[in-house]
Amino acid sequence: QVQLVESGGGLVQAGGSLRLSCAASGSIFNMNVMGWYRQASGKQRERVAHITRGGSTNYADSVKGRFTISRDNAKNTVYLQMNSLEPEDTAVYFCRADTMSYVFWGQGTQVTVSS
Numbered sequence: 001q002v003q004l005v006e007s008g009g010g011l012v013q014a015g016g017s018l019r020l021s022c023a024a025s026g027s028i029f030n031m032n033v034m035g036w037y038r039q040a041s042g043k044q045r046e047r048v049a050h051i052t053r054g055g056s057t058n059y060a061d062s063v064k065g066r067f068t069i070s071r072d073n074a075k076n077t078v079y080l081q082m083n084s085l086e087p088e089d090t091a092v093y094f095c096r097a098d099t100m101s102y103v104f105w106g107q108g109t110q111v112t113v114s115s
Contacts, residue, residue: 003026004096020079
């Protein structure tokens, strides 16, 4: 069992930056994929970005060029650097970890971008 704890959310003005962290209780070295998802009020959860065990990354079109996902296996932590934030980025952001057999989710952290 892996527990994921997100942090780093908050209130920021449009154009600002935040860095989210996802700390895992166990090793993330063998996690096939680590990702960030978000869910805005009244909307479905959507994928924001993911990073594979090999370090390959993929982003939703809406955040390309603004967000960067990275992982530090030594610290069992995944990060999401968010720049040029827009009000449309307001949502609860969730961390997700995929193994061959299981999917783990964190509890989420709120990001609010004011205009």
